[in-house]
Amino acid sequence: MIQAERRFEILKHLHTEGAVYIDQLSSLFDVSPMTIRRDLASLEEEGRLIRSHGGAVLPETLTQEIPYQTKLSSYTAEKQEIARKAVERIPEHSRVLLDSGTTNLEIAKLLSKRDDLLIVTNDAKISMELLNSECQVISTGGELQRGVGAFIGAHVQEFLKQIKVDIVFIGANAVHPTEGISTPTLEKSYIKKQMLKNASVKWVVADYSKFNKRSFAHVCDLEEINGIITDGQIDSNTVEELQKVTNVY
Amino acid sequence: MIQAERRFEILKHLHTEGAVYIDQLSSLFDVSPMTIRRDLASLEEEGRLIRSHGGAVLPETLTQEIPYQTKLSSYTAEKQEIARKAVERIPEHSRVLLDSGTTNLEIAKLLSKRDDLLIVTNDAKISMELLNSECQVISTGGELQRGVGAFIGAHVQEFLKQIKVDIVFIGANAVHPTEGISTPTLEKSYIKKQMLKNASVKWVVADYSKFNKRSFAHVCDLEEINGIITDGQIDSNTVEELQKVTNVY
DNA sequence: ACTAAAACAAACAAATTCAAACATTTCTTT
């Protein structure tokens, strides 16, 4: 066994075991510990492992996926509750469209093991969240809204026109019993409208702080959607009001 | 047995065993070790193996779809050096296209304050890196390559056809003086080709470990690009060889 | 905080491998 071969084996070992030990490698390859040390030093220089007393481990960047700082959003607990309810409504082998927003990000976090799903999203953070997941992920691309992580612009429109999905989860800034769903910018309302157009089942996700509000740009009426998924803190009068025109979960 | 035949057998051996040894080959073909050395040297030139004291091993580019994870943090120092050189070559108010890859990710990290730039990329990680930056960011979108963070698929092609940029930075898995730039999958080679087509200035970024190698799918010849940006560890003979056909920085 | 055991790395030594230069053989071409 030659040097390059041994070093390659060390890396292989490291990747399967997560860590390697000098005395273990030394007896495995029947070479002196000093030789292994030199191997590890060289591999560390290449950035392929991190040395530590007695052995080496994988560099952090390899083991953990970067939890891309998902800026602490408000009402996280509520959004997680909504997300749990939402994933129950995703049948196997669905094609799912996830609108941008933190509630949908929570949904994405629960989907990483669902290898039966195809997920389309216009949210960069959701893409990253699913980078190491089992599902197939498609991003719309487009102009990145700074800070937010949503893709916007005409390109998103064009992209969405080209696809059909089974389920869409739309985020909402404002939900009103008679005025329906609205959002602060025209731009986003166009995108959400297009999303609703090409989905068979349409859900709106919104925590209790979004209800009985109206925003600038109208997205859709409540009759057009299959239902609203929200959290337990929503006021019961509001639920009653809403249930006249749509389902509330 | 003639030279070409023997060299072919050496490669066959290498592919089945993963490694070959000079004394083993020497007695197998009944030639002197020096002859085997010359064979290995020649095959290494062609990028078909990596020599090591006493023998040779397969280049990693061929052994596997490198679990990108290992590539992730390899040669980070070199990539940072390359990134520093690269950003010097970005004039104000440029429209920049960043190919997927860790070297370009390092470039992106250096661009966050450049509010004069428009950056287009097919790498989800680069998008995220620039999420809180000053520059305008556009993502191609497309099918997310799991683990890697690159967007691939026909959509990326279509998107790239629609845009023109001032500068492109292409990542390379393999750079060879006569064979040019190549990459492990056809898919990626198409994308890189399209990127080169619509850029005025074309740079290839590659750390020293990528040189004198050939991979599966050809991307472009060295004459077609404005230059290669690499790190200081590159061997001076290689530089000399490359400078016959392109610029090396 | 102190101490003993283990791990480490610098320096040197031995063995092996390498490659340049030259010699020899084999193959091609005329």
Place this chain on the structure above:
DNA sequence: AAAGAAATGTTTGAATTTGTTTGTTTTAGT
């Protein structure tokens, strides 16, 4: 058949790898 080119072998000093020794540093237990 002779000359030239290409491939291979041989010699030899240099370079690389590995192991060993030795003193230092780190770790872990009391």
